[in-house]
Amino acid sequence: MKASQFFVSTLKEAPADAEIVSHKLMMRAGLIKRLGAGIYNYMPMGLRVIRKVEAVIREEMNRAGAIELLMPVVQPAELWQETGRFDKMGPELLRVKDRHDRDFIIQPTSEEVVTDIARQELRSYKQLPKNFYHIQTKFRDERRPRFGIMRGREFTMKDAYSFDRDMEAAGRSYDAMFKAYVAIFDRMGLQYRAVAADTGAIGGDRSHEFQVIADTGEDAIVYCPASDYAANIELAEALSLIPERAAAAEPLVKTPTPGKATCADVAELLDLPLQRTVKSLALATDELGEDGKVVKTTVWLLLVRGDHELNEVKASKIEGLKGGFRFATIAEIDAHFGCKPGYLGPIGLKQPVKVVADRTVANMSDFVCGANDADFHYTGANWGRDLPEPDAVADIRNVVEGDPSPDGRGTLAIQRGIEVGHVFYLGTKYSQAMNATYLDEKGKPQFMEMGCYGIGVTRLLGAAIEQNHDERGIIWPDAMAPFRVVVCPIGMDRSEAVRAEAERLYQSLQALGVDVLLDDRGERPGAMFADWELIGVPHRVVISDRGLKDGRLEYQGRRDAQATPVAVAEVDAFLKDKLGV
Amino acid sequence: MKASQFFVSTLKEAPADAEIVSHKLMMRAGLIKRLGAGIYNYMPMGLRVIRKVEAVIREEMNRAGAIELLMPVVQPAELWQETGRFDKMGPELLRVKDRHDRDFIIQPTSEEVVTDIARQELRSYKQLPKNFYHIQTKFRDERRPRFGIMRGREFTMKDAYSFDRDMEAAGRSYDAMFKAYVAIFDRMGLQYRAVAADTGAIGGDRSHEFQVIADTGEDAIVYCPASDYAANIELAEALSLIPERAAAAEPLVKTPTPGKATCADVAELLDLPLQRTVKSLALATDELGEDGKVVKTTVWLLLVRGDHELNEVKASKIEGLKGGFRFATIAEIDAHFGCKPGYLGPIGLKQPVKVVADRTVANMSDFVCGANDADFHYTGANWGRDLPEPDAVADIRNVVEGDPSPDGRGTLAIQRGIEVGHVFYLGTKYSQAMNATYLDEKGKPQFMEMGCYGIGVTRLLGAAIEQNHDERGIIWPDAMAPFRVVVCPIGMDRSEAVRAEAERLYQSLQALGVDVLLDDRGERPGAMFADWELIGVPHRVVISDRGLKDGRLEYQGRRDAQATPVAVAEVDAFLKDKLGV
Structure with a gap:
């Protein structure tokens, strides 16, 4: 992509209503644009990041055997009445009436619709297990939308739903999704923890949140540095800090x-x-x-x-x-x-x-x-x-830093996190409410065991930025970056040598399948560098007349303190090595 | 993809409410599943077709210099009040109130939002031309949704909007989109016509519909076989059939x-x-x-x-x-x-x-x-x-077959068509209503000249099927097919030779980048063939024990009357040639 044919729009100042760093940086880098409270346009630069995230999610979901479909945004209320959620859910469920005064909802998730599909399509134990997912626009009418797309109203979510014949099989589906989530967040290059979470009325121990570590996170996550224990604060078990009650020594x-x-x-x-x-x-x-x-x-x-x-x-x-x-x-x-x-x-x-x-x-x-x-x-x-x-x-208290770990293997530490994924065993909650059964080997109808698995696609952008930024802007992990490499020619309009080398390198990287942007806008070096540091492209190559005279280009990783000179003859090999292509 | 890991769900009979052939076949082939009136789930097989269509559209839009972004489904009413459409549009515009009783709409198109983006982002003539597009879920609350996804309520549309400094430049943007649409529908392998359409209050001659030719189409399209004249029936000019008035010969x-x-x-x-x-x-x-x-x-x-x-x-x-x-x-x-x-x-x-x-x-x-x-x-x-x-x-009548062509080069013929795309010059209708101006060279604000360009992504599936089907099912053009090739092994569970050759061919085609499905479900040949003919996969290879003993496989194109035997040793070369890979 050439910048002149793309849309680069950065701001010096963040708008006054941007409260947290990811919101500020996304607005300044031109990734999103506010349309209304909690409703954002994804601008071309931001959409590229979303597409990268979606592609990784899709690959790993497919690899794990999940099957993609697409369920509607506008859903008839009848199904939501079957499970009682139409009445039980508060005003965060956006309700709408059509021209015939029939009730509909704008989907916040799709348990009802997918269970409706399953009860029609999955009739025999031979068709199980199945895991259906979609990546679709969701709406939750938050009372106080804030933090940009971290707690917006309209957002994109990947939600998957597994259907199994029994609890044991459901456990295998759960484990497969857990593994897929690990692969997804690993590939994104994020620091995160999978923490045990409360299962509420469903019971059991099959609920995990995937939390991106960030000081600004809304959630407290508890872990034991000496073991693999990790849970969110709601769930983390607090042991007694006093092993045995001492005898009374004072008068009342x-x-x-x-x-x-x-x-x-x-x-x-x-x-x-x-x-x-x-x-x-x-x-x-x-x-x-x-x-x-x-x-x-x-x-x-x-x-x-x-x-x-x-x-x-x-x-x-x-x-x-x-x-x-x-x-x-x-x-x-x-x-x-x-x-x-x-x-x-x-x-x-x-x-x-x-x-x-x-x-x-x-x-x-x-x-x-x-x-x-x-x-x-x-x-x-x-x-x-x-x-x-x-x-x-x-146990009715929150654990605190230094408490003994419930697994007896050290003391607990607490971090802040941003929840970006959740895997959850649903049991037969929805299949019973909607009578979703399959026929077992004996021809007897049995309720399907379900699990649900969400990833907040758009929220993930915010979380990644909260974790990866500095005073100059965003620092995208390679897998999420709108462009992996930016080629910055200085004085391209004045120097034929600069133009030729910029074009050559651009085409060479494209031929390698690298997502590269050539900044041919003719901006001055300072403004150009500031833009790409703000936008957070991980790798930058600067081409200048002075450098070329010495036979050199300059490479700088987004986290590097300073640029590395690279001989023109070696730049392709150097970048292939850096980019692992 | 292996069928056992995918979701294949076909029906012998179409549901009673399916009126037209594309609706019947999409339901029977398991591409879509009805959720409510005019609202459908896109099942895994159908979603694959949508993704193919979207990919072609995206490539050609990008090639034409358009830039992708994503505008929200739920849009604040304020912008729609600025243009007056919030009040002017009938009940087909789905209106909704949020928890604070504020008005929103579920987008049927995005002129208002994109013009709002443009008036904030495009400030100088130097930033023009720009063309923004998105592929997004739309909703139109049709009074009588019918024909499956051909006239549904929720649907996917690609809508693009161009911004130019003057009419001449807007004409160039229009022509570029026209050319992109030709490339898109050509690549889809559809028979279509670009027909001149009415421009309404905007005036001028810059409105063209892209109509897929099909006897079952709702629209009448007029063309001249002897020239390139083509228009829809609303616009096609009717000349006088009597060159000159004769003198009265009869009494009253x-x-x-x-x-x-x-x-x-x-x-x-x-x-x-x-x-x-x-x-x-x-x-x-x-x-x-x-x-x-x-x-x-x-x-x-x-x-x-x-x-x-x-x-x-x-x-x-x-x-x-x-x-x-x-x-x-x-x-x-x-x-x-x-x-x-x-x-x-x-x-x-x-x-x-x-x-x-x-x-x-x-x-x-x-x-x-x-x-x-x-x-x-x-x-x-x-x-x-x-x-x-x-x-x-x-001229106040519809033309009829045999009328003289308005370009004087023959007589007119009439076909039925299904509108799948529309390119339309908007002039300054929206930019004036919303005060979207840029500064020209003299620093003077000027209204932006706009165009809008839509493709009905989901409708395109229906149109393609109306045009391409037979009594056995759908006949997908290669570019739209959910899978290009299906490998059908007979008795894979009994014959190691069949299994081995099926796996080999499957992997060989995958390595060539061909979207191939291996049907490892273990269905009997009749049921297996019927499924893939119904679903409409363009190329089929059958592997049987008997064939292998003679060193042969069988190839059959979906339109072929009978199968072609191909020597095992030559099948890869044969398919490479057939598929052009």
Whole structure:
């Protein structure tokens, strides 16, 4: 490609609404252009990156035996009503009525449609396993679209769906997709982790997120440097930090702590380590009658150590909280604790409250907690002596850096990540809801076991940039770059030698199948170099009259601190070696 | 690709709602699967054809200097309000509200968005010309979706938009696209015609439809076998069939024609050629006041020869009818003609009526027309003698087979066609509405001259099948086929020799870059052959034990009446020659 026949459009400044570096750089490099909130045009330079990403995904999906098809963007509501998602999903599901007032949705994913295809097309066990995927435009009406295409509304996703005869076969499909994802992200040249993730109501351990490592990531990912343990923060298991509960050594004392409503403030006031305090969080669950009205409310007190944080996903797995919970209201707190928030605790409750202690809290002695009296805390609190044993002990906190790894092989570290892929075992959730069965060897209908596997194609661009950039711009991994090599002739319009060598090299690289751009725009060197550093082309060759007189060109990798002179006679071999072609 | 790793799903019978052959064959061959009215899944076999078509289009668009980008499916209404199309377009424009109750549309085309990009990005004459295109999902909420993907609601379209500094440059962009379209449809191996089409309010002669020739086509296309004249029926110029008006030879006679309300019936009753009769059509135009209410209605009588048909597009170009017209009501007809329809004519009008005669009618003498009296016609009617000269003479009829070609070089023929592409000069319609200007050499803002260029990617599949099929199924042109070659081994599971030769040939063709499918499903020969003839793979090689014993394979082209034996040793060379690789 020659730049004069392409569309290069860079900006000195990022627009004011661009919040994060990838958004800023994508706007400045002319990869995307905002059309509306969370809706972007993919400009020619950006589309090239998308096509590169799609090609890698497609190759690896096909290699793994998945079969590409294409499901519509606009989907009839009927199928979504079969699974209940039409009603259950919130306003992020974009609903639309056609001219006949029939309901449709703009697809955010395609479980319903693909299951509808499967129940019609896959009739016998002989046709299983099957894995169908497509790369298609999706829409999620995010409440607050932001970060450019990282959390946009319209985006491109690769979504695959596997159909198997039983759990074991579904496991093999899952493993094949996991392996394909590893191949895909390896080929993209990204640093990433596959982390175990929560499986929610489906259960089991077959849910993994692929997280691109980046300090700016929205997700916290937990891993053990000494082993291969990795999970997202929702799932990562927190062990008790106290192996055994010590005997009580202090008396229970009600201590004034005026205006000190947080554990940190109380610890400071009392000159005690934060680790001696216990944080009390009041939740509530409602039992509904047949008419959908609340017939009974239970108040819960969840206890985590003062320096720890409640993990709501873990809490939602506790018996009694599984059906959903909410934070208790001020009125409920007053009725059960006789006190305002900030001074709650498990001792001296006014009405029955279910007490759940985190594993670490359950082994604490002589701890500090709220006294259920405004401006007072207890010190020297001890289980069994001052209050009954908790109703339940469970892992309900987020792990923190330095916690013991649940596999017993070291301590945990935490990184930030950007989720770009997810493999997920669905079981028979959709096949049961939509009656998608196959006939087994005995002619008996059986529900198909399903898995779903997504990659955020457009989000991947943002994630790659968050991970790979410097003050000058984007640094694309070779496999994602809009162009791998840019040939920059200086003074091409004045020097026939420069023009001839630029054309020769351009054609030579094209003949090798290298995606090369010749910058024939006639820009001045400074502006030209700034453009390609901003856009992030990984390899640059500069051709100048002065250099040619010495028989030299200049090569510079995008991460290189300075240029390398290369003899004209050797440049083809040099580049073949650099590019591995 | 091996069939066992792909998805082959054929049907013996087409579903009852499939009306035309392409729809039936696409359903039977498993290319598409209905999801809702006018909404289809593209199954793996169908998607392969789409990708082939897209690749050809992309190559030729790029070669012509067009630049690919990607504009969103969901577009903010604001831009469509700028051009007025948000309100002007009927319910075929799918409108949707987001969670904040803001208006969006699901794109049917992208003039507004691309013009918005252009007005921001193209600021100087130095940046022109530019041609941006994308291949994207479109939606048109057709009142009556039918014919499968030929007139679906969701479809894939390639739409390109050119931006130029003046009309002359816009003409060059138009010509480049015309040439690219010729290359595209030539490469697809389709029989087609580029026909001149109406330019509507834009004017000029720069509008061409690319019509795939097929007896089942919805459009009538007119061409001159002796010249390169070709136009669609709306545009094709009809010359007068009577060079000069002859003198009156008959007296005007009011003749009873009881119950004969059509020209054909009257001609039969009077034993006269249909060509002696004149058909009278009453139209009406309304003049609106400032309050939008009708302040004045004019009634028109349009006259075409009894064997001709009114062309409404041509009529809409007559001074006075340009603003839009309707057929007159029974009440209006009664008031102006004192008669019911079927017996109307230009003689003896009750109230003023504007009379427009087709060119041929204007030169008729001694003609037959309605007498404005139920059950009566006039014979021997003559202009000037029996009625005043018409208010206007114009080309207002459809041409018919055998009419003189407007270029004076023979007579016209008519074929049916399916519109698969359209190139259209837009002028400054959108750039004026959206204030899309560039700065010329003097720094003065000028409106950009635009053109738009569409290809119906998914419709092209249907059109190709309408043109290329037989009683056994589809006959894909090589460039569109889901697979170019299918290797069919017979008894692969029983014969090691068959398996070995099948694998060898499969790999040999793959190494040559041929898109080959090895049918390793183990189907019986009859079912296997029927599948591939239905699916329409252009080249088939059959490998059997019996054949191998004689050192032979069998080759059969999809259009060949019978198979050709080929020696095993020569099959690679034979296929290389057949496939041109």
